[in-house]
Amino acid sequence: MKLQNIIIPATFAGFGVVYLANVYKKFCKKEEPLKEIKANSKAKIDDESPGEYFQLQSANNEVLQKFRVRARIVSYIRQFLDSLGFLEVQTPMMNTVAGGATAKPFITHHNEHNSKMFMRIAPGLSLKMLVVGGIDRAYELGKVFRNESTDLTHNPEFTICEFYMAYADYEDLMSITEDMLSGMVLSIHGTLKINYQPEGPDGPIEQIDFTPPYRRMKIIPELEKRLEVSLPHPSTFDTPEAVELLDRLSTKHDVHCPPPRTAARLLDKLVGHFLEEECRNPTFLIDHPQVMSPLAKCHRSAPGVTERFELFVCKKKICNGYTVLNDPFEQRKRFDQQAKDRAAGDDEAQVIDENYLTALEYGLPPTGGCGMGIDRIAMFLTNSTNIQDIMLLPAMKNMLKRTANCMGE
Ligand SMILES: *[C@@H]1O[C@H](CO)[C@@H](O)[C@H](O)[C@H]1NC(C)=O
Numbered sequence: 001m002k003l004q005n006i007i008i009p010a011t012f013a014g015f016g017v018v019y020l021a022n023v024y025k026k027f028c029k030k031e032e033p034l035k036e037i038k039a040n041s042k043a044k045i046d047d048e049s050p051g052e053y054f055q056l057q058s059a060n061n062e063v064l065q066k067f068r069v070r071a072r073i074v075s076y077i078r079q080f081l082d083s084l085g086f087l088e089v090q091t092p093m094m095n096t097v098a099g100g101a102t103a104k105p106f107i108t109h110h111n112e113h114n115s116k117m118f119m120r121i122a123p124g125l126s127l128k129m130l131v132v133g134g135i136d137r138a139y140e141l142g143k144v145f146r147n148e149s150t151d152l153t154h155n156p157e158f159t160i161c162e163f164y165m166a167y168a169d170y171e172d173l174m175s176i177t178e179d180m181l182s183g184m185v186l187s188i189h190g191t192l193k194i195n196y197q198p199e200g201p202d203g204p205i206e207q208i209d210f211t212p213p214y215r216r217m218k219i220i221p222e223l224e225k226r227l228e229v230s231l232p233h234p235s236t237f238d239t240p241e242a243v244e245l246l247d248r249l250s251t252k253h254d255v256h257c258p259p260p261r262t263a264a265r266l267l268d269k270l271v272g273h274f275l276e277e278e279c280r281n282p283t284f285l286i287d288h289p290q291v292m293s294p295l296a297k298c299h300r301s302a303p304g305v306t307e308r309f310e311l312f313v314c315k316k317k318i319c320n321g322y323t324v325l326n327d328p329f330e331q332r333k334r335f336d337q338q339a340k341d342r343a344a345g346d347d348e349a350q351v352i353d354e355n356y357l358t359a360l361e362y363g364l365p366p367t368g369g370c371g372m373g374i375d376r377i378a379m380f381l382t383n384s385t386n387i388q389d390i391m392l393l394p395a396m397k398n399m400l401k402r403t404a405n406c407m408g409e
């Protein structure tokens, strides 16, 4: 019997997992018996014990309950966006350029064309091209892939929902996000105040209040307050003098920033250290400097910063949104700045996407867009401390090793 002959009935995912697990057991006769753990046990990601896997034993246990909540989150989002007239679409997962986010892609190879391809890191650029094409409200809910390390809130593949809306700006998008999140929490838990244990079942219980409107913090003035200095004007952040000042401030406050210490990376670490740490209830950090936001439109009244927001809950980012930069000339300049950061060794800096620039040249109407991390939202709504607790069959190292052993038999 070959592995690919195993069919997991989609409607009984829980039972499918048990079935798959049993088959593995039969295959691996020569190995020691598999240790069975519950998905919500506190096993470390890098635990060296072999063959760990999920087991969803019965229809009523709390593990399965988490996946029911997760499914309700996804269906709530679909229903919410559908009712606002958004069209759900599927855009390519493999592209010749990986754009739309600041992240490192997985590279793959297309044999017939003998060319490099990239797994998508975000669907955003494709969705904006659809807005150019006349779909005024488009969204996609699906997986993205980022070649980065795994920790309690990061997994190399994760689920994102991105939605783009013509004739909307970041203020509109923040209201929509508040409506969507608060409506979702209320429909799932019957209250807007939920209890969460950030350190797991033995840790303290913290209340998260999803009642809108959410607090808004402007990044630059708030940073200046925490740092007790006045920062150079944001439109000069890419000059050597400004980078040097940011560098000195990070060192002074013991804010760790591995090289390359570009303005964007230093600012990102400073914001993480001083501002994100304060976001427990849902909080919007807004008006990011241009150097940190290559795809966002300049702020209509504050030069050097952009119309962008990030939403944090319990110190973790769950949304990123902005008024889309729709000027192709300005966009090319921003990509050039990214190329400089890349040349300085930042392998997460964005690359020039000529197709996207061409689309902007045809004309993108004023548009707002937002992406939300479904897995992290699911963590907060299911009391999970490890992102893998709310993913079915996560790519645990040992599980992969085990599968490889089994196939080799
Ligand atoms: C992922 O990143 C690592 C480390 O930079 C690299 O060695 C590897 O080739 C990358 N994998 C893919 C599939 O791109």
Ligand SMILES: *[C@@H]1O[C@H](CO)[C@@H](O)[C@H](O)[C@H]1NC(C)=O
Pocket: 194, 195, 196, 197, 205, 380, 381, 382, 383
């Ligand atoms: C999380 O666990 C705590 C303690 O058991 C409980 O009070 C709380 O209601 C749980 N929260 C959710 C969202 O299930």
